[in-house]
Amino acid sequence: MTSTIHADVDVDVPIDVAYDQWTQFESFPDFLSGVESVTQLDDTRLHWVVSVGGVEREFDAIITEQRPDEVIAWRSTEGELHSGRVVFTPKSPESTHIEVEMAWEPQGFVEKVGAALNIDEAQVGSDLRDFKHMIEERGVETGAWRGDVRDGRSSSVRPGDIDPDRPSML
Numbered sequence: 430m431t432s433t434i435h436a437d438v439d440v441d442v443p444i445d446v447a448y449d450q451w452t453q454f455e456s457f458p459d460f461l462s463g464v465e466s467v468t469q470l471d472d473t474r475l476h477w478v479v480s481v482g483g484v485e486r487e488f489d490a491i492i493t494e495q496r497p498d499e500v501i502a503w504r505s506t507e508g509e510l511h512s513g514r515v516v517f518t519p520k521s522p523e524s525t526h527i528e529v530e531m532a533w534e535p536q537g538f539v540e541k542v543g544a545a546l547n548i549d550e551a552q553v554g555s556d557l558r559d560f561k562h563m564i565e566e567r568g569v570e571t572g573a574w575r576g577d578v579r580d581g582r583s584s585s586v587r588p589g590d591i592d593p594d595r596p597s598m599l
Contacts, residue, residue: 431510432535432544437528438557439520441565447525448498448517449573450564456571460559462552472576472583475503477511481549482539495578510534527560529553 440447450456454467454475465478465485473492478485488511494502498519504512513531520526531553535544543549564570576583 430535430541430544431532432549434529434531434533434550434553436550436554436557437526438554438561440525440527440561441523442525442568443523444498444517444519444525445573446568446570447527447564448501449570449575450560451501451515451517451527452495452574453570453572460563461556462559463556472574473578474506481535482537482543484537484540486536492578493580495576497575497577509536527557529557 454469457464457467463479463481465480467478468476470476470489475490475492476487477490478487480486486509488505488508490503490505490511492501492503494500494514498517500514500516502512502514511531511533513529516528518526518528533549535541535549
């Protein structure tokens with residue numbers, strides 16, 4: 430049984446601030462309650478440690494798609510199914526709509542009951558509100574990665590590089 434989760438939130442920061450903070454995967458435990466740690470192995474690979482219903486799980490994931498200020502998508506590379514997509518949409522120059530869709534495979538009685546009762550979806554909604562509080566209170570991102578990932582392959586944009594898809598601020 431696959432559980433699919435949908436949640437969204439509006440944050441009162443510009444799209445680049447919201448997106449840039451989301452690219453700081455290792456900070457996910459600051460606002461994602463079920464995430465114990467995320468280790469970024471390279472531009473496209475992540476190692477996750479999560480705790481769901483008191484059960485700790487580990488998995489590796491690959492970023493399958495990443496476009497600055499638009500989208501970040503991932504999927505697990507082995508073992509249990511875990512995939513997701515976060516879409517960033519500007520509402521105004523100072524406000525961003527964030528939409529999350531995730532799919533995962535609940536294991537065991539507690540996880541299956543939680544998914545059936547939509548507790549997992551409620552938790553993701555709560556986590557998004559925690560992200561909103563954190564980023565609005567801070568007002569700035571703690572870092573940024575502005576590279577592109579398509580089909581799991583990175584085309585990094587490093588400081589000083591010119592991104593032809595992004596208008597110049599000069």
